[in-house]
Amino acid sequence: MSHYEAPIREPLVLGDKSYHDITEDIAKPIEGVANKNWYIAFYISLAATLWGFGCIFYTIGTGIGVWGLNKNIGWAWDITNFVWWVGIGHAGTLISAVLLLFRQKWRMAINRSAEAMTIFAVFQAGLFPLIHMGRPWNGYWVLPMPNQFGSLWVNFNSPLLWDVFAISTYLSVSLVFWWTGLLPDFAMIRDRAVKPFQKKIYALLSFGWSGRAKDWQRFEEVSLVLAGLATPLVLSVHTIVSMDFATSINPGWHSTIFPPYFVAGAIFSGFAMVQTLLGIMRKVTNLEDYITRMHIEYMNIVIILTGGIVAVAYATEFFIAWYTGSPYENYTYLSVGAATGPYAWAFWSLILFNIITPQLLWIKKFRRSFVITFIISIAINIGMWFERFDIIAIVLSKGHLPSTWWRFEPTFVDVGIFVGTIGFFGVLFLLYARTFPVIAQAEVKTILKSSGEFYKKRREQGIPTKPAINVAGTTDKSNKE
Amino acid sequence: MYQFSGKLKTFSLALILIGLVGIGYGFYSAPKTVEEAKEIIAQQASHGDSHATSHEEVSADGHKSEAHGESHASVDESHDDAHAEHVLHQLKNKPWSAVYVALFFFLGITLLVLAFYAIQRVAQAGWSILLFRVMEAITANLVPTSIVMVLIVISAVMHWNHMFPWMAEGVFDPTSPNYDPIVDGKSWWINVPGWAIRSIIYLALWNAYRWFIRRNSIKEDTANDGGKTYKLSYNVSVGFIFVFMITETMMSWDWIMGLDPHWFSTLFGWYVLSSLLVSALTVIALVTIYLRSKGALPGVNDSHIHDLAKYMFGFSIFWTYLWFSQFMLIWYADIPEETTYFAMRFNEYNFPFLAMVVMNFAFPVLLLLNSDFKSIPWFIVIGGVAILCGHYIDIFVMVMPGTVGAQWSFGIPEIGAILFFLGVFIYATFSSFAKASAIPTGNPFIEESKHYHYYNIEHRGEGSGDHH
Numbered sequence: 001m002s003h004y005e006a007p008i009r010e011p012l013v014l015g016d017k018s019y020h021d022i023t024e025d026i027a028k029p030i031e032g033v034a035n036k037n038w039y040i041a042f043y044i045s046l047a048a049t050l051w052g053f054g055c056i057f058y059t060i061g062t063g064i065g066v067w068g069l070n071k072n073i074g075w076a077w078d079i080t081n082f083v084w085w086v087g088i089g090h091a092g093t094l095i096s097a098v099l100l101l102f103r104q105k106w107r108m109a110i111n112r113s114a115e116a117m118t119i120f121a122v123f124q125a126g127l128f129p130l131i132h133m134g135r136p137w138n139g140y141w142v143l144p145m146p147n148q149f150g151s152l153w154v155n156f157n158s159p160l161l162w163d164v165f166a167i168s169t170y171l172s173v174s175l176v177f178w179w180t181g182l183l184p185d186f187a188m189i190r191d192r193a194v195k196p197f198q199k200k201i202y203a204l205l206s207f208g209w210s211g212r213a214k215d216w217q218r219f220e221e222v223s224l225v226l227a228g229l230a231t232p233l234v235l236s237v238h239t240i241v242s243m244d245f246a247t248s249i250n251p252g253w254h255s256t257i258f259p260p261y262f263v264a265g266a267i268f269s270g271f272a273m274v275q276t277l278l279g280i281m282r283k284v285t286n287l288e289d290y291i292t293r294m295h296i297e298y299m300n301i302v303i304i305l306t307g308g309i310v311a312v313a314y315a316t317e318f319f320i321a322w323y324t325g326s327p328y329e330n331y332t333y334l335s336v337g338a339a340t341g342p343y344a345w346a347f348w349s350l351i352l353f354n355i356i357t358p359q360l361l362w363i364k365k366f367r368r369s370f371v372i373t374f375i376i377s378i379a380i381n382i383g384m385w386f387e388r389f390d391i392i393a394i395v396l397s398k399g400h401l402p403s404t405w406w407r408f409e410p411t412f413v414d415v416g417i418f419v420g421t422i423g424f425f426g427v428l429f430l431l432y433a434r435t436f437p438v439i440a441q442a443e444v445k446t447i448l449k450s451s452g453e454f455y456k457k458r459r460e461q462g463i464p465t466k467p468a469i470n471v472a473g474t475t476d477k478s479n480k481e
Numbered sequence: 482m483y484q485f486s487g488k489l490k491t492f493s494l495a496l497i498l499i500g501l502v503g504i505g506y507g508f509y510s511a512p513k514t515v516e517e518a519k520e521i522i523a524q525q526a527s528h529g530d531s532h533a534t535s536h537e538e539v540s541a542d543g544h545k546s547e548a549h550g551e552s553h554a555s556v557d558e559s560h561d562d563a564h565a566e567h568v569l570h571q572l573k574n575k576p577w578s579a580v581y582v583a584l585f586f587f588l589g590i591t592l593l594v595l596a597f598y599a600i601q602r603v604a605q606a607g608w609s610i611l612l613f614r615v616m617e618a619i620t621a622n623l624v625p626t627s628i629v630m631v632l633i634v635i636s637a638v639m640h641w642n643h644m645f646p647w648m649a650e651g652v653f654d655p656t657s658p659n660y661d662p663i664v665d666g667k668s669w670w671i672n673v674p675g676w677a678i679r680s681i682i683y684l685a686l687w688n689a690y691r692w693f694i695r696r697n698s699i700k701e702d703t704a705n706d707g708g709k710t711y712k713l714s715y716n717v718s719v720g721f722i723f724v725f726m727i728t729e730t731m732m733s734w735d736w737i738m739g740l741d742p743h744w745f746s747t748l749f750g751w752y753v754l755s756s757l758l759v760s761a762l763t764v765i766a767l768v769t770i771y772l773r774s775k776g777a778l779p780g781v782n783d784s785h786i787h788d789l790a791k792y793m794f795g796f797s798i799f800w801t802y803l804w805f806s807q808f809m810l811i812w813y814a815d816i817p818e819e820t821t822y823f824a825m826r827f828n829e830y831n832f833p834f835l836a837m838v839v840m841n842f843a844f845p846v847l848l849l850l851n852s853d854f855k856s857i858p859w860f861i862v863i864g865g866v867a868i869l870c871g872h873y874i875d876i877f878v879m880v881m882p883g884t885v886g887a888q889w890s891f892g893i894p895e896i897g898a899i900l901f902f903l904g905v906f907i908y909a910t911f912s913s914f915a916k917a918s919a920i921p922t923g924n925p926f927i928e929e930s931k932h933y934h935y936y937n938i939e940h941r942g943e944g945s946g947d948h949h
Contacts, residue, residue, distance in 0.1 A: 004928055004929055004932040005607075005929065006607065006925050006926045006928060006929050007925075008708070008925045008926075009605075101795075220936075221937075232798065232802075235802065236802075239802075239806065243810070246810050247809075247810060247813045247814060248814065249814050249816060254810070254814050254816065255747045255748075255810075256746045256747050256748035256749075256806060256807045256810045256811065257746075257747035257748040257751070258747075258810075259748070259802070259803075259806040259810075260748070260751055260802075260803065260806070308723070308726065309726070312726050312727065312730060313747075315727075315730075316730060316747050316750065317747055319670075319734075320745050320746075320747045323667055323670065323734075323745050324745050324818075325663055325666045325667060
């Protein structure tokens with residue numbers, strides 16, 4: 001967009017890359033065969049998935065009573081996992097939409113995988129509203145459809161119904177946004193394919209993309225419009241999820257800060273998950289020149305920022321719970337009662353993993369270290385799970401009436417389903433990494449001349465940079481200035 | 482170099498003068514005794530003024546509800562006296578509140594311009610460097626508004642007004658008829674010395690950053706030290722954003738939420754932030770458009786204006802998001818101690834409360850959705866004026882119910898206060914802008930900003946010739 005780039009900006013593509021090199025690097029994992037490690041990871045994930053699905057079928061066949069829920073704590077691992085997975089999904093849209101609106105070029109190397117992560121995470125999240133129902137076979141009753149009960153409709157006042165609309169819209173829009181971006185990349189794989197079957201598949205997937213000027217023009221417009229729509233969508237989706245709690249009258253749930261605080265937490269946990277995945281992926285797919293130390297550092301900065309916002313929200317919750325003067329607020333998920341009660345371990349895990357550990361990222365050395373980033377990202381994933389668990393279980397365990405105070409113990413089915421979703425997520429992501437272009441090559445090619453290491457160095461030395469390969473339809477704008 | 486024209490200087494001084502007269506009139510015309518207040522109540526009743534009739538609901542929500550509740554039980558006469566005294570306090574608060582609303586509006590805008598500026602530095606934005614001096618100039622307004630705020634703090638501590646009901650006599654004294662056990666339970670936070678000290682600390686921290694960053698920014702122009710000065714500015718700005726996030730939230734509890742000490746909302750700090758942020762962005766856009774039209778901002782082209790308008794558009798929606806989140810969640814759960822806040826506003830401030838949503842959301846969103854419109858100055862000016870008026874009303878509706886209750890009106894004292902602070906703002910901003918070069922040449926991203934062209938817009942306005 002802007003044709004000039006300040007020399008002090010770090011390069012986004014390392015090495016002496018040409019357009020062709022980018023194509024080669026990105027197509028390699030798709031065109032090659034899977035190695036042993038991939039199969040090991042895949043089978044472990046598959047086993048977990050099958051185990052999880054077994055637990056799901058067992059639950060539906062036997063009844064919700066096989067979970068650790070009781071009559072006071074009606075939501076625990078199910079909704080915790082739901083909110084956790086939805087939250088993870090938010091980073092994908094943030095990276096592809098919000099960072100597009102803010103013209104952050106570094107998003108280009110990570111947006112494809114972040115969006116894939118979104119979609120696969122939303123799949124996992126979407127399971128929980130279905131399977132935590134007592135009568136999941138009546139699940140379609142949540143849809144406002146004309147019917148034979150005198151057109152008996154849904155009540156639009158429930159945030160659980162808003163969830164249905166939010167999640168389904170979110171999944172649809174994310175999917176369309178992701179797929180639109182994939183068209184030029186699928187076309188690239190199609191054009192390179194030597195095996196007829198592969199060619200046929202990618203020809204189908206790429207919808208006949210031929211990359212004409214008019215197509216590109218509309219492609220950019222549509223990306224921008226979708227980014228503009230996805231940004232309020234991503235905010236509203238997690239807002240609506242937060243309203244499952246905030247609209248209630250439970251102390252600890254009824255809090256007006258929940259909408260933006262959940263969104264900030266979603267970005268926080270989502271970026272942590274992107275770090276976890278990309279930390280491995282850049283290595284195993286040999287994409288270290290595209291997902292560089294700087295990308296990791298920038299994502300860590302987003303983590304510090306959103307972690308800071310979340311920390312301010314914790315402090316606010318803690319303060320206002322006291323400020324209300326209401327004795328009921330003494331047992332909310334962030335209160336003195338929670339810090340010292342039977343769930344103190346969950347409370348302190350939250351503080352340790354979400355507030356204390358990420359502060360290490362203030363140190364530049366840690367921020368740029370792959371290993372430390374990886375460890376911290378895992379810590380945040382755990383911490384954000386505890387955040388949702390604390391909000392749900394601690395609050396429900398000590399409600400208004402002391403005679404309803406109870407505790408929650410998960411059963412192997414609760415745990416099994418959660419493990420199953422992690423496995424299912426792994427299966428989808430592993431399959432994706434083998435069949436989809438994991439980096440948006442079309443986008444990375446647009447920044448090669450302005451932000452590639454080779455070109456930046458040349459410009460600094462005052463050597464004119466000619467395009468390595470003259471691609472029809474593109475002009476090198478950086479030389480014009 | 483920009484010249485602060487004599488005409489503009491005279492204009493700003495005239496605004497200050499007229500504003501002072503308006504404020505003075507407000508203080509002069511406020512009733513001094515209970516008798517005068519009773520007269521005004523009688524007048525309102527004979528006028529069939531709706532304000533007076535629905536007063537009961539108001540005091541039920543307002544401060545000292547316990548004390549007031551007691552007076553219901555007593556004989557009618559003493560109730561009338563208590564009522565008259567209550568109204569007297571509210572009427573006495575009117576000129577103070579008029580100043581306070583305008584002060585908070587201008588101080589808050591200036592603070593958020595400072596925060597936005599810090600964000601631009603930390604984010605290493607490439608487009609906005611040409612606007613740095615504009616933002617720095619606007620933040621010059623922080624000094625005079627902070628001084629007035631200190632005076633307000635002193636006036637509140639000295640009991641010259643009754644704006645903060647918890648500062649009233651006997652609120653913390655169990656033997657007093659004014660005793661308020663709810664507020665007393667919060668005395669660890671709500672107490673006069675703590676409040677005053679915190680207020681001074683916020684102001685000191687913000688002003689310290691402003692003083693430092695302005696000095697260092699000018700130093701950057703000629704530093705030539707391999708980016709050392711720039712890096713220092715960057716680090717200090719990171720620190721400021723950290724401090725700002727905490728102080729802004731606490732400030733909103735102390736200065737605004739404390740006006741209704743029985744009420745609480747966890748979102749409140751960020752809600753105030755969003756209101757001030759969108760106003761700040763609008764002010765940056767308006768000042769930029771003005772200076773560009775005077776030829777004082779070479780290099781600023783339509784793309785820069787387009788970006789500012791996008792921010793105005795986006796953060797208008799963000800404000801609405803937070804406004805709705807807070808309102809809807811309280812409306813939905815309908816817990817009495819929270820709902821009174823909005824019940825009061827719906828009953829007594831119905832028109833401004835709803836009008837601001839139109840002005841702050843519907844109007845700017847419809848006006849600024851179109852990409853072409855976002856670079857046309859007069860569109861932005863129209864949208865900007867609506868946004869600023871809307872957010873003034875927002876602050877008005879946050880402050881007034883707690884201080885003057887049903888006795889509110891919008892007249893000479895309120896307009897006078899706005900004009901006074903507008904005059905101060907114009908004087909501070911443009912005299913500061915005239916003191917430094919309009920282009921921060923030492924910034925490493927300055928060339929990016931000069932070459933900045935948002936991809937799908939045509940440059941038509943001033944500064945467009947500089948581009949290609």
